[in-house]
Amino acid sequence: xxxxxxxxxxxxxxxxxxxxxxxxxxxxxxxxxxxxxxxxxxxxxxxxxxxxxxxxxxxxxxxxxxxxxxxxxxxxxxxxxxxxxxxxxxxxxxxxxxxxxxxxxxxxxxxxxxxxxxxxxxxxxxxxxxxxxxxxxxxxxxxxxxxxxxxxxxxxxxxxxxxxxxxxxxxxxxxxxxxxxxxxxxxxxxxxxxxxxxxxxxxxxxxxxxxxxxxxx
Amino acid sequence: xxxxxxxxxxxxxxxxxxxxxxxxxxxxxxxxxxxxxxxxxxxxxxxxxxxxxxxxxxxxxxxxxxxxxxxxxxxxxxxxxxxxxxxxxxxxxxxxxxxxxxxxxxxxxxxxxxxxxxxxxxxxxxxxxxxxxxxxxxxxxxxxxxxxxxxxxxxxxxxxxxxxxxxxxxxxxxxxxxxxxxxxxxxxxxxxxxxxxxxxxxxxxxxxxxxxxxxxx
DNA sequence: CCGGCCATCAACCGAAAGGTTGACTTCCTG
DNA sequence: CAGGAAGTCAACCTTTCGGTTGATGGCCGG
Numbered sequence: 001x002x003x004x005x006x007x008x009x010x011x012x013x014x015x016x017x018x019x020x021x022x023x024x025x026x027x028x029x030x031x032x033x034x035x036x037x038x039x040x041x042x043x044x045x046x047x048x049x050x051x052x053x054x055x056x057x058x059x060x061x062x063x064x065x066x067x068x069x070x071x072x073x074x075x076x077x078x079x080x081x082x083x084x085x086x087x088x089x090x091x092x093x094x095x096x097x098x099x100x101x102x103x104x105x106x107x108x109x110x111x112x113x114x115x116x117x118x119x120x121x122x123x124x125x126x127x128x129x130x131x132x133x134x135x136x137x138x139x140x141x142x143x144x145x146x147x148x149x150x151x152x153x154x155x156x157x158x159x160x161x162x163x164x165x166x167x168x169x170x171x172x173x174x175x176x177x178x179x180x181x182x183x184x185x186x187x188x189x190x191x192x193x194x195x196x197x198x199x200x201x202x203x204x205x206x207x208x209x210x211x212x213x214x215x216x217x
Numbered sequence: 218x219x220x221x222x223x224x225x226x227x228x229x230x231x232x233x234x235x236x237x238x239x240x241x242x243x244x245x246x247x248x249x250x251x252x253x254x255x256x257x258x259x260x261x262x263x264x265x266x267x268x269x270x271x272x273x274x275x276x277x278x279x280x281x282x283x284x285x286x287x288x289x290x291x292x293x294x295x296x297x298x299x300x301x302x303x304x305x306x307x308x309x310x311x312x313x314x315x316x317x318x319x320x321x322x323x324x325x326x327x328x329x330x331x332x333x334x335x336x337x338x339x340x341x342x343x344x345x346x347x348x349x350x351x352x353x354x355x356x357x358x359x360x361x362x363x364x365x366x367x368x369x370x371x372x373x374x375x376x377x378x379x380x381x382x383x384x385x386x387x388x389x390x391x392x393x394x395x396x397x398x399x400x401x402x403x404x405x406x407x408x409x410x411x412x413x414x415x416x417x418x419x420x421x422x423x424x425x426x427x428x429x430x431x432x433x434x
Numbered sequence: 435c436c437g438g439c440c441a442t443c444a445a446c447c448g449a450a451a452g453g454t455t456g457a458c459t460t461c462c463t464g
Numbered sequence: 465c466a467g468g469a470a471g472t473c474a475a476c477c478t479t480t481c482g483g484t485t486g487a488t489g490g491c492c493g494g
């Protein structure tokens with residue numbers, strides 16, 4: 001079923017970026033079947049995505065947020081959208097609780113899609129992104145709204161940084177050394193975190209933050 | 218490139234089980250392209266996988282371990298392999314550190330494959346499974362070996378149970394009440410856990426156990 | 435049948451974390 | 465420019481946690 005709004009226009013040039021060959025094949029199979037969409041390239045890493053976005057000049061980049069081993073899709077998004085005639089970036093993610101959702105949006109992503117989306121949703125989101133409109137999965141949009149409705153659950157940058165190190169298993173002393181702070185400051189940040197999350201110890205804070213997607217998984 | 222060992226035999230009947238339509242499409246696109254493999258069905262849930270495994274009588278079931286919302290691929294594997302003329306079950310997973318690896322193998326899975334596998338790896342694993350031989354991704358096999366080489370990293374059932382509650386954010390007192398134990402016993406278990414994992418506090422233990430896939434993600 | 439692992443509990447002590455108050459600076463925003 | 469949020473630090477106190485020692489009983493395997 002071809003969209004009525006672009007029956008005879010040039011097809012949407014699409015770049016796929018995902019570290020899983022299987023997922024790339026799935027996206028290609030689903031989207032190449034659409035007559036108004038043409039997959040012009042595939043990237044297996046974040047840096048390759050940035051490079052190909054420049055070389056191939058696609059209309060839309062469909063980018064996985066969970067790139068294997070370190071590289072963040074949000075970073076690549078920022079690099080891609082930094083340029084003047086940049087393609088639209090559509091983020092693809094597994095979890096609607098991802099801590100990097102806001103980061104990706106701020107990095108210039110046009111839309112957000114969950115990996116359990118149907119082929120129809122997928123094609124629709126690509127067309128919406130190509131048209132320059134924002135495409136957000138309902139679950140994600142609701143979560144973003146909720147984030148705004150409850151600013152008390154929003155941790156400050158420093159608080160998140162400290163909590164992340166707690167989640168990595170570090171003691172207050174180790175954290176103070178890692179961040180060049182006194183232990184008093186670390187404790188101060190953590191007390192604020194506990195209050196905001198409604199918990200009273202560090203492991204509960206990590207569990208709560210993980211549930212709410214405030215820290216890395 | 219057709220395998221030399223089965224040039225003219227009936228194709229391998231394959232059932233795909235994954236909750237992501239995109240992944241199913243990718244698997245179908247990759248595997249249907251192989252002349253000796255035929256995808257006979259797709260299941261989006263664990264229970265559907267069990268049902269179709271009975272109805273379609275496939276040779277191999279390619280099953281995702283991370284089925285959305287609760288249902289475990291390991292459980293479905295156990296149900297499928299319980300019957301006498303059961304198909305081979307090939308497990309597909311995103312993480313090579315998954316705590317359920319052993320559970321799935323014990324449930325009767327013939328092989329194990331990571332989602333970042335190449336199409337060639339994938340087809341080869343399906344053929345290996347169809348032939349009844351065990352197909353393990355190198356990273357997974359190595360990890361299983363490592364598990365056996367270092368039994369000190371294997372936590373006892375009770376220790377894992379306590380550590381899981383720690384990861385959920387509970388204090389020693391809360392855990393003691395939840396498990397009908399004294400706090401002394403909880404502490405005792407945790408000290409053993411710390412020793413086995415080589416850490417000296419609860420948050421570090423949770424981080425380490427999470428890395429090694431000893432507890433739920 | 436005995437040694438070892440698992441599971442349970444107690445008492446004790448020092449160290450770390452949790453909680454409060456208060457104070458100072460910087461930066462942003464109304 | 466006044467106010468607030470964020471970030472930094474200190475001193476103090478209470479509670480929890482980490483670590484040790486030791487003890488009991490069940491179960492399994494050599």
